[in-house]
Amino acid sequence: MAVKIYDVAKAAGVTSSTVSRVFNGYPDISEHTRKKVYEVAAKLGYTPNIAARTLSSKSLKTVALILNDLVASRFDGVSMQTILGVYNYCETHAMQFVLYPTTTKLQHEKTFDQFCMERNVAGAVVQGLHIDDPYIQQISESQTPVVMIDLEIPGANTVSISVDNVAAEKEATQAILRHGKSHPVMMNGIPSAQVSNLREKGFREAIHDAGLSLSDDAIMYADFDIDKAEAAMRNALASGREIDAVICASDAMAMGVMTALKAAHRRVPEDCEVVGFDNIAITEYSQPTISTIDQHMEKIGGMAAQLVDKLLNGKVAPNMRHIFSPHKFIQRESTGVYPDK
């Protein structure tokens, strides 16, 4: 049924070796046969079989995108963006792409190296790992280069990429302080996500630099979940303590917080400002619109793929452990900024 390299070779009057060479862009091929081969291949509709190529070749690189359950939230399209970023880089750089949606549970059934072996994975980008996932250690010890999104781990073949979470959250906090708010709290994500810790650090730094102090209950944890965030915020408000700003480690949690504020008849931003993180679509359409930090996940995906490409070619300085991708603090109505539509 399918047309194979042999068919093309025969029709072009050459060997399969030659056809292979022109398809792999070898330089020493006569212009004449190159043209002929392409012509015949196009007419026959030939496409090289990928399984055969990966089996016989050392140079066909496949990069895997490993998405752990941490990112599979129903709430946003974030992980879809990562997929597109990585895919597009691979597509335009002659690398194979393979997606592996895993879970902490699945990680116990198959080690990272086993996964890489079975699929001939040359390098991987990994997103959504908790800091206590079994994969972490396996990745550090693995030979295969991996680029971690949002999580720094040790390992000679490992580089991580993320926005500067500390700086970003600090920037956001400073903004609300500048607006005259002096009793901010933070709604943080699950502690086993490294970004939670970094964002908390940025929050604390801004508070500290401003000469303010934080009560013990100023940091709440709501696992990046909208309902948990709402519940936590309701409790906080019910306790009667003074709160005039909430820095949230995700937009979903910011939504939950706003619901709780509304229920308590607190006006946003007049009585209490709110900032999220991620810049998911709804932040532009909620009422009020939500200030947040844009991460541009598709770009991060692309950069990550490029990094594994560089890692594969030894083009990453050995002391490079982490790359910061650009972020942007976007102010909207929830921090008192009303852009004219």
Add this chain to the structure above:
Amino acid sequence: MAVKIYDVAKAAGVTSSTVSRVFNGYPDISEHTRKKVYEVAAKLGYTPNIAARTLSSKSLKTVALILNDLVASRFDGVSMQTILGVYNYCETHAMQFVLYPTTTKLQHEKTFDQFCMERNVAGAVVQGLHIDDPYIQQISESQTPVVMIDLEIPGANTVSISVDNVAAEKEATQAILRHGKSHPVMMNGIPSAQVSNLREKGFREAIHDAGLSLSDDAIMYADFDIDKAEAAMRNALASGREIDAVICASDAMAMGVMTALKAAHRRVPEDCEVVGFDNIAITEYSQPTISTIDQHMEKIGGMAAQLVDKLLNGKVAPNMRHIFSPHKFIQRESTGVYPDK
């Protein structure tokens, strides 16, 4: 580096043929050697190489999930759910999974059959195609079985799956008519998506059955886009014609419609009811919450994968052209239903 079948065979004192047989679940293997092989394989951390398997085997099936750009909206996690549905079915049924995020443009560079050849795709599930995509004809004429999500096309090896869009939209429309609304309009999606036509049909049927008639401008098209929907709704309201309900072909458009209503100081649901489609996360959290139709995309993904499995095994009746997956009309505040939280 990697451990291969030969290593296991040697360590277990058998041939690679035997190892292959136990790993493929052949029945005629002595209990003793089966155990031994598994034991050795586990100790060595052996996993069969997939490229080698797909190259040499007729029975290793790989199913591709082809996601076209139509579904890559930033607004929701819908396509992520499809991915998980298909992936999980494959994972638990010994089939290989491969994701191909394509675009109408990419479809011109590589035919459907070429894609299937190069990746040894035995069957595919396809989502997000426009009715004028080049893939449509190629799929109809292709030998490889495909399950289309949300789009019926001809073809002997083709089955489609979707919710009953006509019935669903009819049901929603009837509900708002029952609430006493008599000037409904529809905010429809891009006409090149089949679901748009079906949902419109359901809407029209409900109107017709109720003995009402529709003006020419009762159906608007906003390409599933929130901003376009808002703009279209603003225009409609500005025109001064009477509107007391808006049936939308997607939740995103429902959001846009609600924004326009709010800007015109029309209360939802008192002055105008709104219905969306998809049940994306925000519908539960917008204010008011949005009535909508739940599709359960992850389930559809799973059913679709199962269908290609059946297609592959000739277990689908030849006259079966389409499967309806269950949907559920969920009433919320935007149609006057206030569930106690």
Add this chain to the structure above:
DNA sequence: CTGAAAGCGCTTACAG
């Protein structure tokens, strides 16, 4: 510039 040949890591009739 191009061929002949070995090899990638499996699977599967074919024998026994």
Add this chain to the structure above:
DNA sequence: CTGAAAGCGCTTACAG
């Protein structure tokens, strides 16, 4: 119940 051998569709030293 298990081996020996051919084959899946490519790539790539090795010659020439």
